[in-house]
Amino acid sequence: MAALQAGVWGVGSLLLLSAAAMAADEPAQEASESAPPSLPEPANGVAYPQGWQDWALVSVSHRTDNATMRVILGNDTAIEAIRAGQTNPWPEGSVLGKVVWKAVSLADWSSAQAPGTFVHAEFMFKGEGQADTGWRWARWVGEAQTPYQLSETECVACHSPVKGRDWVFTTPAPLP
């Protein structure tokens, strides 16, 4: 488990080293032009979970009531908890991400529903949570990842039916 986290930190360190090496080889102006874009602003008091695009799969869903496709991803702590079968409660530090697109028919297989326009990415952070839930929710909207202004009750109210599942709708998909 620690090895997995160390590995991921290793990637970050290598990327930083790589960026530093590139910068050293280039004139100052070019290095500045090639600097990575800044992270989106925090939402609901939570820092943007950088690198979630590389997180491993938890599950997928197709909400037919609002025609959206979703994938649920987890940070290392969440994935380790799933593989250990210990997700009720989820351990401190778990982050679950839900990535949402409008559903469209796949161009070459019309009976398949697939992602169209990106809608938002929203996250649950286990730790010092909202309203004694143990979780804090946050959402970033559109490809620009604009912080969404949540009310304190909005997420908690919607997730109340699954309070007995540690406030999580998703059941991790079975994997070999």
Next chain:
Amino acid sequence: MAALQAGVWGVGSLLLLSAAAMAADEPAQEASESAPPSLPEPANGVAYPQGWQDWALVSVSHRTDNATMRVILGNDTAIEAIRAGQTNPWPEGSVLGKVVWKAVSLADWSSAQAPGTFVHAEFMFKGEGQADTGWRWARWVGEAQTPYQLSETECVACHSPVKGRDWVFTTPAPLP
């Protein structure tokens, strides 16, 4: 890009070191009992793509014609190609995995379709391919990951409608 690959190999190395350290602390018999299970046998002449459960997301789909949920994952080469916008053709070494479950209604949100029983995981390997496609296909069935005996024409015939998209149905989902 090299850093990303180095990072992933780093995880593998750390896990091996971790396993070796655990084995050193335990009596020989227990170490043997806790040894990881062997990999599934090759399918269609291709070695099992170990570690695909940690690969990053390419897309998702819900096939309404056979009531299955799918996620499409990519190895590092495939994910790098997507982020560089260079997927027609996909570069040598790309591997795309499609993970398939029977679709069921989510227990606490009945209008959401979600993964039920695991069906199979199937992969496309870019390189020395079948029938001049540049790809080799392979499938492992069920949670036991039993190699599936493909005929030489089975995959190629189904993928022929997307020959002009380098034989790939999936369009990578847009991500911020």
